[in-house]
Amino acid sequence: MNSDIEQILITESELQAKIKELGSRIAEDYKDKIPVLIGVLNGAVMFVSDLIRACPIQLNIDFMAVSSYQDSTESSGVVKIIKDLDRNISGRHILIVEDIIDTGLTLSYLLETLQARHPASIKVCALLDKASRRRVNVPIDYLGFQIPDKFVVGYGLDFRDLYRNLPYIGVLKPYLYEGITGDNDI
């Protein structure tokens, strides 16, 4: 699996140091509230679990599963809810936790969908921002790292549902996905 990686972009220790910083900032900002942290599955699974351990305040967690990339490295542009929240978020302070903001289409859809449920506030925490690919403007209140326009995997991020279990963020060797349209089987 490691041999499919062209370059390690962010090491495990860099990830953990940044998550501690983000957790402290979030804990300070929400110390008088009980926010609901919404992890966006599947990609944010590692990030949300490390982030809540770095966040020593009272909080709730919930998850939404959405998908727009299927088996491709390009967004289909259509965001599908695969699993919705388990709770009513009306009047609650919401923090959406995402692994990556790329085109911004997923986050834009989530913000619109969750805003319609009348939360007290909504903020966004994202580990990675690939700003050069943005197709719609979205706010990021807490950001880990800006990254270049490369397809990355690891620490929750996948290609065809693989590589999520790498402990670092790496650039996938392009020959592994070039020519794949999204309709192919593994």
Ligand SMILES: O=P(O)(O)OC[C@H]1O[C@H](OP(=O)(O)OP(=O)(O)O)[C@H](O)[C@@H]1O
């Ligand atoms: O800004 P965007 O271009 O919308 O891309 C970001 C989204 O893409 C990935 O999810 P994906 O649809 O691949 O599902 P996954 O989390 O299950 O991997 C990632 O986890 C973000 O949710």
Ligand code: HPA
């Ligand atoms: O670079 C990426 N890697 C994995 N999943 C993604 N979803 C959007 N961009 C990416």
